[in-house]
Amino acid sequence: MQPSVAIILINWNSLEVTSDCIVSLKGIQYANYSIVVVDNGSADGSGKALKQLHPEIILIESATNLGFAGGNNLGFDYALAQAYDYTIMLNNDTLVEPDFLSHLVQYMEAHPQVGAIQPRIHFNHNRDLLWNGGSYYAKCWGYFYSKDENKIPSPESLTIKEVDWITGCAFLTKTKTLQQTGLLAEQFFMYSEDVDLSFRIKALGLSLVYHGDSVIYHIAGQSNKSKTKGKEGFVNPNVHYMNQRNRIWVLKKYTPWYCIPTVLTYNLIYLLGVLAYFLVRRRFSKFKIVLKAIKDGLLGNIH
Numbered sequence: 001m002q003p004s005v006a007i008i009l010i011n012w013n014s015l016e017v018t019s020d021c022i023v024s025l026k027g028i029q030y031a032n033y034s035i036v037v038v039d040n041g042s043a044d045g046s047g048k049a050l051k052q053l054h055p056e057i058i059l060i061e062s063a064t065n066l067g068f069a070g071g072n073n074l075g076f077d078y079a080l081a082q083a084y085d086y087t088i089m090l091n092n093d094t095l096v097e098p099d100f101l102s103h104l105v106q107y108m109e110a111h112p113q114v115g116a117i118q119p120r121i122h123f124n125h126n127r128d129l130l131w132n133g134g135s136y137y138a139k140c141w142g143y144f145y146s147k148d149e150n151k152i153p154s155p156e157s158l159t160i161k162e163v164d165w166i167t168g169c170a171f172l173t174k175t176k177t178l179q180q181t182g183l184l185a186e187q188f189f190m191y192s193e194d195v196d197l198s199f200r201i202k203a204l205g206l207s208l209v210y211h212g213d214s215v216i217y218h219i220a221g222q223s224n225k226s227k228t229k230g231k232e233g234f235v236n237p238n239v240h241y242m243n244q245r246n247r248i249w250v251l252k253k254y255t256p257w258y259c260i261p262t263v264l265t266y267n268l269i270y271l272l273g274v275l276a277y278f279l280v281r282r283r284f285s286k287f288k289i290v291l292k293a294i295k296d297g298l299l300g301n302i303h
Helices: 015-025 046-053 067-081 100-110 175-181 193-202 237-254 257-280 284-299
Strands: 005-011 033-040 058-062 086-090 094-096 114-123 130-132 135-138 143-146 160-162 170-174 207-218 225-230 233-235
Touching (some): 033 067, 046 058, 058 067, 067 086, 100 114, 100 170, 114 193, 170 175, 170 193, 193 237, 233 237, 237 257, 237 284
Parallel strands (some): 005 033, 033 058, 114 207
Antiparallel strands (some): 114 130, 135 143
């Protein structure tokens, strides 16, 4: 019998996008799975509408928006309570190939030393281009990056390989591993929670794997960009706040002592560049919120 898998989708005022993802998942070749939709405080009734459109889903409703981390934790709690073998965080703005889940679960079953696994992720608007070809961490620079982003897949991107962290866009792990690591750190709200959980899994002595034969497509940035450009650009300033604050929290927790001088130097130059860019573009709200992110990042910590 196939291992059971809980597929967790976070919905926030995104009826059409989440519904398209569910329709895509209904076409997968893997049989023993459940779609767990966490409605994250939607104001448009989209959670209940999704249940009407797709009665087979498991709907968990939160009265408030708990963020990506808190919303996924509700799904993880359900998967743990129901004793699923595996659980996968999957962005609701993704579409999947029919065999994507089979590849991931089969590899995990054959390699018990693997703690988490992700598929190859392409952009949906141009399926020739990669969104994520594996995620890495240059620890002595304090730099997190994805391989071959916006590029045609290289031969390396088509392989199965070990990586430094797994993106929360599609993050498959065993539920028993979550019992050992604990769930996502909810104070992140969104961004970098996947890096933190990846590093906690690695601390158990388990490896992280990218599977080039498993493929999904990502719309990318669906919930964080406005359709029209304002004086502050397309991206909500809070995105920059969460991104920069959370990066600093991760660096404070995981930078080895011998890398501190280079990490400080690199990130000082990087953050000064970000601030200068917003000043030159006269995006003063973003300038101020990045300053706040730096302050809160330095004063706060991941629990």
